[in-house]
Amino acid sequence: MKNSKKMQTGLQAICLIVYLLISSASPVYGHRVYLFAWEEGGIIHTESYFSGSRKVQDGTI
Template identity: 40%
Template sequence: MKNLPRICCLALLSLLLVAGTALAHKVNLFAYVEGGTVYTESYFPDGSRVGGGKVQVYDGQDSMLLEGTTDQEGLFSFPVPKIDDLTIVIEAGMGHKNSFRLNRAELEGGR
């Protein structure tokens, strides 16, 4: 029982270290449709923008429809390529990757 506080502290420290590592590889991606165009915004947890990030767009059958690169503000836009469920993937280098799903109804509503 004497070691219980020490074990608890070590366990808590281990969890904090793992959580910090997980956040280090996180990138945020948001997308919306307006006027027949899909707009994306990508940034890191600290608020800095993903400049030069690789963007790929897939349809509901996982076929790649298009790809491009974010600008220095982390922005990328494209005309709606297909009325289908779309998955947008951002790769920001060094293991930073995330995806965002737009469903068919959102694409139809954003025309």
């Protein structure tokens, strides 16, 4: 009986951790950045913007 209760508690803890990981990652999808990169004369140039055509400012690659 004790093992069954420990197993149930462990399963609940795992489910809670998985739920928290999944729910905390979903807001990231709202910040999609489009990035285009090309090389000219040995220098890498980039052009990046958000989905609403707003340019990314001070972005680090």
